[in-house]
Amino acid sequence: MGNLFAGPHLWIILIIILLLFGAAKLPALAKSLGQSARVFKGEMKAMKEDDAPAGDTAAGATDAPATGSTAPAAEKPSEQDAPPRSA
Template sequence: MGSLGWPEILIILLVIVLLFGAAKLPTLARSAGRSMRIFKSEMNEMKNDGKPSPVEGAVPPAADTVVPDPATKPATDPVTDPTKKNQA
């Protein structure tokens, strides 16, 4: 009594097509796929517990190299900076 057979599944699919229309079904399937993708990524994020995932193929910088912070602006050189003309 608890299992669905092929006739029941076909009737359910027919009712869905009649309710939503054949034109909206691809859009519904696409949005369901996106929702599942988002759900899967959120579950993976919960498993990692906020730890950043390594980028595939990325090589970590060596310990003695200096990586510039993109938030800071580089210092301008008064010799090459055109706004600082002839200040001696």
């Protein structure tokens, strides 16, 4: 049972997928799968970051993280308005 996706089983599964979706749709299917995985990974990372500061404040930390302030957001537009640097 542990060797289910080896040898001829894998080839049979790939052929069935090819027959169901067609060769033209497989790249789009793979692209959407990759984008979904990327979004899922980003959401999981954001959830972990949200949980980390909550755990620090519950432990009695008195320093506020610098990422929560509005100052970095105000700096970003000025960086975008700057002319490009010459090499």
